[in-house]
Amino acid sequence: EAGVAQSPRYKIIEKRQSVAFWCNPISGHATLYWYQQILGQGPKLLIQFQNNGVVDDSQLPKDRFSAERLKGVDSTLKIQPAKLEDSAVYLCASSPMSGLAGVNEQFFGPGTRLTVL
Amino acid sequence: GIQVEQSPPDLILQEGANSTLRCNFSDSVNNLQWFHQNPWGQLINLFYIPSGTKQNGRLSATTVATERYSLLYISSSQTTDSGVYFCAPLSDSNYQLIWGAGTKLIIKP
Numbered sequence: 001e002a003g004v005a006q007s008p009r010y011k012i013i014e015k016r017q018s019v020a021f022w023c024n025p026i027s028g029h030a031t032l033y034w035y036q037q038i039l040g041q042g043p044k045l046l047i048q049f050q051n052n053g054v055v056d057d058s059q060l061p062k063d064r065f066s067a068e069r070l071k072g073v074d075s076t077l078k079i080q081p082a083k084l085e086d087s088a089v090y091l092c093a094s095s096p097m098s099g100l101a102g103v104n105e106q107f108f109g110p111g112t113r114l115t116v117l
Numbered sequence: 118g119i120q121v122e123q124s125p126p127d128l129i130l131q132e133g134a135n136s137t138l139r140c141n142f143s144d145s146v147n148n149l150q151w152f153h154q155n156p157w158g159q160l161i162n163l164f165y166i167p168s169g170t171k172q173n174g175r176l177s178a179t180t181v182a183t184e185r186y187s188l189l190y191i192s193s194s195q196t197t198d199s200g201v202y203f204c205a206p207l208s209d210s211n212y213q214l215i216w217g218a219g220t221k222l223i224i225k226p
Contacts, residue, residue, distance in 0.1 A: 042203055042216030043160075056211065089158055104148060104212055108160040 002026065004109035006092050012115045018080035021112045024073070025094030031055075033106065034067055034077050035091040043091055049075065079114075087116045119144045121217035123204055129223045130194055138189040138220045140204030148207040149180050150214065151189050155200045163189070163202075194224045 005024040013019050025032050031050050035043035046065065048055040052072040060067065064083070069075040079086055093106040120143040130136055140149070151163040164171050164178040166187065171178050175195075180187040187206075191198055201221050205214040 037158075042205075042219060043214075044216075045213060048213065056213070091160065104207055105150065105162065105165040106214060107162060108152075111158050111160075113158065 004092055004094055004107055006090075006109035006112055008112055009110060010113050010115075012117065013082055014117050015084055016081040018078065019082055019114065020079075021077045021090050021092075021114075023075045023077070023092030023109060025075075025092070026107055028096070029094035029107075030072075030097050031095045031104075032069055032075050033093040033095075034075070035093065037089045037091055037111070039088075046077070082114075082116045084116050087114055089113050119146065119206060119208055119215045121204060121206060121215050123202075123217035123220050125220060126218065127221045127223075129225065132194055132196060132224055132226050134194050134224075135190070135192045136194060136222070138191070138202050138204075138222075140187045140189070140206075140217055142185050142187075142204075142206045142215070144185070145209060146182065146185075146206035146215075147209040147212065149187050150205045150207070151178055151187070152203045152205065153198075153200050154203060154219070160203070191222075194222075196224045196226050198222060199224045 034046045037043045046060045047057040047067045049069040067077045089111045091111045092109045095106045122141045124139045148167040153161045166180045168182045175192045177190045201219040203219045204217045
């Protein structure tokens with residue numbers, strides 16, 4: 001079974017530029033998550049999708065970050081314009097379903113390492 | 118919200134040693150995951166363990182949900198075990214993972 005796919009793996013941009021990350025979850029997984037991980041910290045949830053609907057985006061900086069999951073499968077996270085403090089690893093995860101105990105194991109992609117200069 | 122505390126924060130061991138990593142959480146949870154983040158940043162699932170004990174090779178985990186803690190045991194450590202180990206309980210209010218700060222493990226050859 002294929003795992004969670006992410007691209008690109010690395011990205012270097014200058015501040016005020018825009019950038020987009022792509023994620024393809026495990027086939028059949030209804031729930032998709034985007035996390036931001038700053039070096040030395042645990043992952044921070046940015047947004048959670050259930051199929052193509054947003055479940056929680058309370059920690060997404062909506063003035064510069066946006067995300068979509070139009071067909072309930074793959075997803076794109078965009079930053080525009082980027083700031084220096086956005087330098088981090090952006091992780092995508094998926095799980096079979098949300099809202100039911102016992103079926104929420106999350107699986108992570110390899111991440112995208114973003115450096116903003 | 119739920120607080121997660123992992124200990125120790127750092128651990129340096131010689132190859133072949135055994136170790137126990139602890140995760141305490143402040144409220145009831147539906148489930149709990151242990152992850153290993155390798156030096157390249159990949160988060161690898163180790164265990165999905167709401168209660169009881171599970172074993173996978175040299176690793177095992179025990180969760181005592183009623184006492185709000187989980188333990189990860191690593192036996193006969195290898196250098197490839199180096200990295201950061203995260204405990205992440207699953208909140209039973211919003212079914213999201215709550216992350217600890219991690220335990221950084223260094224295994225010396």
